[in-house]
Amino acid sequence: MSLLKRRREVSDEEAATDAVRFVDERLGIAPLIRAGMNYLFPDNWTFLFGEIALYAFIVLLITGTYLAFFFDPSTATTTYTGGYAPLHGVQMSEAYNSTLGIAFDVPAGLVIRQTHHWAALVFVVAMVVHLMRVFFTGAFRKPRDANWLIGVTLVTLGIVEGFAGYSLPDDLLSGMGLAIAYGVVLSIPFVGGQLALLIWDGNFPGSSAFVDRLFIVHVFIVPLIILGLIGVHLAIIMRQKHSQFPGPGRTERNVVGTPLWPAYTFRALGMLLATAAVLFLLGGLVQINPVWQYGPYEPWLGTNGAQPDWYMGWLIGALRLMPGFDFTIGDATIAGNPFFGGILFPGVVFTVLYLWPSIERRITKDKRRHDLLDRPRDKPWRTAFGSAFFTWIFTIFVAGAADRILVDVGFPYEGQVIFFRILALVLPVVVFIAVYFVCRELKRSEARPLRHWYGTVVRRADDGSYEEIPVEIDPDGGNGNGTRPTKEEKVGGE
Amino acid sequence: MKSRSPRGELVVVGSLLAAGACAVAFVLLYIFDSHNTQLLGLSLGLALVFLAVASVVAGRKVVDQRKGVEERPVLVQEDVEKEVAERAVALREGVSRRKLIVGAGALAGAGVGVAAIAPLASLGPGNVSETLKASPWKKGVPLVDDNDKLLSVDQFEVGSWTTAFPQHADKRALGSAIVVVQILESEVLKNPQWAPRGIMAYSKVCTHAGCAISLFRYPTYEPTSQPPALVCPCHYSTFDVRKSAEVVFGPAGRPLPQLPLAIDANNNLVAAGNYDGNIGPAWWGVRKGT
Numbered sequence: 112m113s114l115l116k117r118r119r120e121v122s123d124e125e126a127a128t129d130a131v132r133f134v135d136e137r138l139g140i141a142p143l144i145r146a147g148m149n150y151l152f153p154d155n156w157t158f159l160f161g162e163i164a165l166y167a168f169i170v171l172l173i174t175g176t177y178l179a180f181f182f183d184p185s186t187a188t189t190t191y192t193g194g195y196a197p198l199h200g201v202q203m204s205e206a207y208n209s210t211l212g213i214a215f216d217v218p219a220g221l222v223i224r225q226t227h228h229w230a231a232l233v234f235v236v237a238m239v240v241h242l243m244r245v246f247f248t249g250a251f252r253k254p255r256d257a258n259w260l261i262g263v264t265l266v267t268l269g270i271v272e273g274f275a276g277y278s279l280p281d282d283l284l285s286g287m288g289l290a291i292a293y294g295v296v297l298s299i300p301f302v303g304g305q306l307a308l309l310i311w312d313g314n315f316p317g318s319s320a321f322v323d324r325l326f327i328v329h330v331f332i333v334p335l336i337i338l339g340l341i342g343v344h345l346a347i348i349m350r351q352k353h354s355q356f357p358g359p360g361r362t363e364r365n366v367v368g369t370p371l372w373p374a375y376t377f378r379a380l381g382m383l384l385a386t387a388a389v390l391f392l393l394g395g396l397v398q399i400n401p402v403w404q405y406g407p408y409e410p411w412l413g414t415n416g417a418q419p420d421w422y423m424g425w426l427i428g429a430l431r432l433m434p435g436f437d438f439t440i441g442d443a444t445i446a447g448n449p450f451f452g453g454i455l456f457p458g459v460v461f462t463v464l465y466l467w468p469s470i471e472r473r474i475t476k477d478k479r480r481h482d483l484l485d486r487p488r489d490k491p492w493r494t495a496f497g498s499a500f501f502t503w504i505f506t507i508f509v510a511g512a513a514d515r516i517l518v519d520v521g522f523p524y525e526g527q528v529i530f531f532r533i534l535a536l537v538l539p540v541v542v543f544i545a546v547y548f549v550c551r552e553l554k555r556s557e558a559r560p561l562r563h564w565y566g567t568v569v570r571r572a573d574d575g576s577y578e579e580i581p582v583e584i585d586p587d588g589g590n591g592n593g594t595r596p597t598k599e600e601k602v603g604g605e
Numbered sequence: 606m607k608s609r610s611p612r613g614e615l616v617v618v619g620s621l622l623a624a625g626a627c628a629v630a631f632v633l634l635y636i637f638d639s640h641n642t643q644l645l646g647l648s649l650g651l652a653l654v655f656l657a658v659a660s661v662v663a664g665r666k667v668v669d670q671r672k673g674v675e676e677r678p679v680l681v682q683e684d685v686e687k688e689v690a691e692r693a694v695a696l697r698e699g700v701s702r703r704k705l706i707v708g709a710g711a712l713a714g715a716g717v718g719v720a721a722i723a724p725l726a727s728l729g730p731g732n733v734s735e736t737l738k739a740s741p742w743k744k745g746v747p748l749v750d751d752n753d754k755l756l757s758v759d760q761f762e763v764g765s766w767t768t769a770f771p772q773h774a775d776k777r778a779l780g781s782a783i784v785v786v787q788i789l790e791s792e793v794l795k796n797p798q799w800a801p802r803g804i805m806a807y808s809k810v811c812t813h814a815g816c817a818i819s820l821f822r823y824p825t826y827e828p829t830s831q832p833p834a835l836v837c838p839c840h841y842s843t844f845d846v847r848k849s850a851e852v853v854f855g856p857a858g859r860p861l862p863q864l865p866l867a868i869d870a871n872n873n874l875v876a877a878g879n880y881d882g883n884i885g886p887a888w889w890g891v892r893k894g895t
Contacts, residue, residue: 287816294886307888308733309728315885351680367672370673385661388652388656395642437891443892443893447886452856480680
């Protein structure tokens with residue numbers, strides 16, 4: 112019995128060696144595979160957001176390819192005869208017609224389309240949360256400042272990609288969104304008119320070339336750039352190796368973590384599958400963007416309470432809150448509200464994000480390399496600034512839903528605009544002050560109000576008696592060797 | 606060999622079997638009930654859930670859990686940096702007309718660069734002002750509804766509104782769609798000559814961001830200080846129809862262009878001229894000419 116078992120094991124190894132030899136003889140990459148297997152991932156739950164974004168993107172590529180087999184990006188008019196009776200006989204574009212076809216006539220088409228849409232929402236939200244994690248833990252500092260720029264670029268591209276995607280079906284909602292985008296482009300000083308006509312190939316709603324352009328941007332150009340940048344993003348991470356939180360045995364010079372093979376491979380695969388599972392469950396069970404209810408878009412149609420996908424909400428909010436005046440010199444109009452809200456506001460936000468590593472380097476005069484992360488409390492002013500900054504954006508985001516608050520709750524719109532204007536100016540200041548002092552106090556006292564359970568462990572001794580041992584349970588667990596990080600180690604990067 | 610986690614192994618096997626069963630259920634649904642979106646999503650989602658459970662349990666319980674420590678790569682190697690920089694500069698050795706070559710190269714680069722992007726000019730934009738200001742309306746063009754029927758003044762009463770288009774024109778052109786409203790003649794405070802019987806027409810395209818004006822707020826029943834107004838549903842730009850659609854609230858920077866109306870011999874509405882301003886969202890030349 113034991114002889115048989117041993118023989119089988121040996122032959123396993125031999126088979127594996129043969130397989131590796133087969134690859135190595137042709138590519139010579141055994142050392143690379145070894146390095147990959149040994150690559151260490153420091154464990155922390157906050158590192159998962161970037162992974163979720165990556166996996167959502169994979170789901171987007173797969174479901175998007177499926178949809179592209181059935182979608183027809185054409186403005187040619189047709190009369191609807193498909194599976195949704197209420198629209199029978201309605202004149203519509205082939206784009207809208209084929210979108211309805213995916214929903215009602217292609218087997219399993221709707222579940223794929225809804226999963227695609229949900230994946231887009233999750234993709235952007237995961238990137239944004241990942242960006243916040245990187246911000247508040249100081250992971251953007253040298254040497255990761257280069258990767259921060261790529262990350263911020265990926266967020267902008269994700270928003271552009273999402274907007275292009277939900278503009279394609281040519282339903283009423285997507286048409287209204289494109290009208291606003293057209294207004295925003297027109298408002299760009301000096302070149303807005305040229306640019307808008309260039310993009311739309313004429314006056315809004317554009318020629319038949321426009322939907323072709325939108326399609327190629329959505330299914331080829333932007334995804335290709337995103338894919339390439341994700342590749343660079345990950346390559347840089349692998350070159351620099353993961354950052355890690357301070358803890359026992361962790362220094363600026365080393366990485367403590369779980370190797371890619373075997374444990375982390377299965378964990379990461381599990382995360383990919385879990386992300387896909389949630390997206391397909393949402394796609395099957397939770398309706399999203401029911402375009403058949405909106406009807407086809409015509410430039411003279413509009414509807415009250417229309418809301419875009421969530422990642423456009425902050426821009427809609429800015430259009431709502433910015434005062435309505437055109438900036439004129441003589442009879443030349445330089446810019447108006449769509450410019451302030453639709454270009455200037457996101458411009459300021461992304462400029463701050465792009466420049467933040469340099470701004471912080473200039474303030475702190477800290478040019479050293481950092482591989483140990485800060486806890487948010489370790490840098491009260493950074494955490495306070497970030498909290499205020501994101502609060503500012505979030506307040507404007509909520510103001511984007513003012514029309515739904517009017518329609519659903521009944522709060523007068525005019526009053527809401529004034530309220531949100533004041534809130535967008537006051538709330539960030541309040542948040543800055545509050546967060547600054549909370550962080551300073553936490554840093555001073557080293558209290559961990561959300562992390563610790565103070566209690567006792569009861570242990571049975573050898574003689575049968577029981578003893579009580581007071582302990583602090585640290586769910587973080589350090590590196591699992593049972594020692595508690597000392598204060599010096601935790602502060603680490605300071 | 607001693608198992609690290611016999612229970613974990615069982616969970617993995619059970620989850621894999623469950624995943625397979627859910628996947629089979631998905632295929633059966635696809636064959637027999639292919640439009641049942643909920644069950645399709647549920648079966649596929651659950652198959653993935655079970656696979657995820659199997660994978661995570663395998664990764665956290667079944668396989669080797671040892672952690673590792675490794676040194677970070679040193680990124681800065683000063684001697685190599687110096688060597689690379691020196692090699693880069695060594696390009697100049699034995700070359701005398703450096704500036705000339707660089708200049709010629711820059712010239713060639715600029716020329717080829719421009720040639721490469723020049724075809725992009727085919728995209729347009731053509732005559733910007735003319736395109737953006739295009740309007741199918743002129744004096745005498747009859748108003749029709751979305752079924753191409755002429756609009757008679759008898760269809761209107763105070764407080765009513767409708768969408769209209771120029772006869773025999775492209776309805777989708779941005780300059781085409783107008784909103785026609787009727788208010789009391791005594792309420793018309795500006796340009797009464799364009800509003801026979803209090804019936805007036807405005808471009809339906811919001812001057813803020815190009816959405817269709819599709820709300821008419823006419824305070825018929827309750828006493829209110831608000832004027833009768835056209836409202837854009839996108840960002841609630843509000844235009845006072847008594848005063849040629851002056852902006853009374855919201856982000857719009859200009860009034861809606863008004864289309865002068867007249868009544869022809871058959872009691873139908875016709876345009877008495879073009880808009881009194883340029884239609885659509887603002888661009889640099891929106892206030893220049895009409």
